Amino acid sequence: MTKKYSIKDVAKLSKVSVATVSRVINNNGRFSEETRQRVLDAIAELNYEQNKLAVSLRKNKSNTIGILVPDITNEFYSAVVKKCEQNLFAAGFSSIVCNTERSLSREQNYLKVLSEHMVDGLIIISANDHAEESLSIRVPVVYIDRNPHLKDEFIITSDHYTGAQKATEFLIKRHYSPFIITTKTNSSATVERIKGFKDTLFNYNIIDSAQERVIQLNMTSDQYLLENKELDSFISSIKPQLTERRIGVFAINDYIAFMVARAAIKQGLSIPDELSIIGFDDAPVSLISTPSISTVQQDTGTLAQRACRLITKQLTSTNTKLTKRIELIPVKLILRSSTPK
Structure with a gap:
């Protein structure tokens, strides 16, 4: 030795x-x-x-950033984390990635661990918007796709509201009667997408049953390979309507869109002739699905780059009065086989 x-x-x-x-x-x-x-x-x-720990103790600096992610198996989250790690490494920082499994208690435990490792800053991605009420680490924090509703914070987020507007408006203009299908997850991103959907209905005077057009499944997106009775029931309920009108579904993400397409085909519906589907995120599942799924594409590279630039700027800048803000990253509607050309 x-x-x-x-x-x-x-x-x-x-x-x-x-x-x-x-x-x-x-x-x-x-x-x-x-x-x-x-x-x-x-x-x-x-x-x-x-001894790096000794140096950290002496300098009160570890050159390490903690990254909290709600589900590392989710392709959107994993893409953002990977690009964050690459940006931070290029800037001279190491990363500690913590998978919270969307659990508030697990997140709090990881925050204690990161505190013990003396991380210099945190990047927190989506999930429990209220979790920072008990944030125990007094270090710079940047949030991605998450609004903790604190007095002031740095937030880098996709423009979920506009993305939902684009998807819903596309369905309406092509004469589909629109519904939104969501999950029990209630993150700020989900809230903005639902708001964008409802406001678009209002703008087109579809206000008679706006709330009835919001279908919430009692599940999370990581269960997308399982059968869902609520979804099957929804598909069954719209089949009789297809003789009079076509149905459009804006799914809260691509996993739910995949579930909708699978359930619809199983019950004999034609996509996109009878049922048109748009997801969100541009996850790989939207490409490998049959039919391929139209989606709202998030720019994971820009999200990661801006978040890392902001966290490192807080750590290296001599200006202690950096303006706290919310920065919206534009999204793009990508059309595939689940919607008409």
Whole structure:
């Protein structure tokens, strides 16, 4: 086993004090060029490596960012996390990724762990919007697709409201009677998408039964491969209406859109002739689905880039009065086989 040498060993070999070795390593304080070279030679000879935890304790800085993600298996979240890690690494920061499984208690436990690791900052992605009421780490925080409703915060988010408007308006203009199908998840992104859907109905004077057009499934998106009786019941209920009108579904995300398409085909509906479907996120499932699913595309690269730039700016800027804000990232409607050309 290779012996681990300490800073005292470096000081002894270079014939200087521990304090001098520390000044040379951190490049501060006074020392001659001859002393500097002796210390560097000793470090090279002993293959000395600093204890990172000790350095963190001394400098009160770890060059590490914690990333909280609600579901690492979700392609949208995993794409954002991967691009965050790449951006942070390029900026000289390491990352600790914590998968919270959409659990508030699990999130709080991870916050304690990250505090013990002395992270310099946090990037928190979606899930429980109220969780920061008990945020225990007093470090800079940037939220992605999440509004904790605090007094002031940095938020980078897709324009979910406009995306929902675009999807709903597309269905209405092509003479589909629109519905939205969502899950029991109640994140700020979901709230904005539902609001965009309802407001678009109002703008087109479809106000007689707006709330009845919101179909909430008692499930989360990670259960999309399972059969869902509520969804089957909805498909059955709209079949008799298809002789008089075509139905359009704006699904809260691509996983739910996939479920809708599968359930509709199982019951003999024609897509997009009788039923038109638009999802959200542009997840891979929207491409491999049969038919392929139209979707609202989020720009994961820009979301990650802006969030990382903002967190590193807070950590490196001498300006302590950075303006807190919400930054909206534009989205794009992508048309595929589940909607008419």
